[in-house]
Amino acid sequence: MGVSTSRNEHCRPRQSPINIYTKKVRYDSSLRPLYIYYDPKSSRRLVNVGHCFNVEFEDNNDKSVVSDGPLTGYYRLRQLHFHWGSSDQDGSEHVIDGQTYPAELHIVHWNAQKYPSFDEAVKHPDGLAVIGVLLKIGEANPVIQNIINNLDKVKTKNKECPFTQLDVSSLLPNDRNYWTYQGSLTTPPYSECVTWIVLQEAILISSEQLFHFRGLLCTSESEKPTCILENHRPIQPLEARVVRSSSK
Ligand SMILES: COc1cccc(N2C=Cc3cc(S(N)(=O)=O)sc3S2(=O)=O)c1
Numbered sequence: 001m002g003v004s005t006s007r008n009e010h011c012r013p014r015q016s017p018i019n020i021y022t023k024k025v026r027y028d029s030s031l032r033p034l035y036i037y038y039d040p041k042s043s044r045r046l047v048n049v050g051h052c053f054n055v056e057f058e059d060n061n062d063k064s065v066v067s068d069g070p071l072t073g074y075y076r077l078r079q080l081h082f083h084w085g086s087s088d089q090d091g092s093e094h095v096i097d098g099q100t101y102p103a104e105l106h107i108v109h110w111n112a113q114k115y116p117s118f119d120e121a122v123k124h125p126d127g128l129a130v131i132g133v134l135l136k137i138g139e140a141n142p143v144i145q146n147i148i149n150n151l152d153k154v155k156t157k158n159k160e161c162p163f164t165q166l167d168v169s170s171l172l173p174n175d176r177n178y179w180t181y182q183g184s185l186t187t188p189p190y191s192e193c194v195t196w197i198v199l200q201e202a203i204l205i206s207s208e209q210l211f212h213f214r215g216l217l218c219t220s221e222s223e224k225p226t227c228i229l230e231n232h233r234p235i236q237p238l239e240a241r242v243v244r245s246s247s248k
Pocket residue numbers: 079106108118119122130184185186187188189
């Protein structure tokens with residue numbers, strides 16, 4: 001029997017990812033279409049951060065932003081990364097009606113209208129907006145292939161290389177309808193600072209391309225090589241939250 005305290009330190013009511021049960025989502029006619037503009041000149045570098053690789057963007061201006069949708073103000077593009085599984089059977093973080101996908105793309109933005117920096121924004125409940133895009137197996141994705149062609153330069157932990165001219169818009173599906181809910185980072189420190197925007201249409205990746213993701217190492221050059229076979233967090237309790245939908 002745990003000792004209860006006045007401030008229950010075990011209370012984390014808005015953790016991510018979650019299962020999105022489409023029969024329980026609420027259509028919200030007040031949700032606006034997403035405004036997304038990404039300048040390919042914003043992309044800067046590819047970094048192996050140990051549990052995945054990030055494409056990082058210049059975020060000292062408003063050239064690449066997301067706004068409208070469920071958001072107040074505008075959020076600047078900061079980085080994008082993927083989550084995957086040890087096989088094509090799972091790998092996504094969000095699950096739709098109990099169905100897992102082989103991978104998931106996260107496009108991370110921070111509330112530059114309200115906060116002076118990314119590091120400050122992650123301390124607030126409306127600090128980040130992450131667009132989640134589910135991936136399903138199909139023909140090879142040429143934009144993802146452009147990233148894979150550079151993974152050998154960031155094979156080991158903390159390695160980085162210049163990576164410019166990535167057109168992030170080309171990674172988005174045509175249908176911009178979304179589900180949205182208040183959640184958290186899905187890796188430590190699990191901060192509850194994310195407005196999640198999960199797109200309802202999946203994009204394609206090939207099984208061979210996923211195989212290359214699993215070849216990335218979580219170890220540094222001097223350590224015994226260990227692959228990042230999977231990096232997706234299990235689904236978390238919905239608690240008192242309701243997922244809203246931009247479409248009926
Ligand atoms: C000062 O706070 C910092 C500084 C540097 C990086 C991070 N991050 C940590 C985890 C994390 C997990 C994300 S996910 N999978 O939910 O999209 S996004 C993200 S992060 O914000 O880049 C936080």
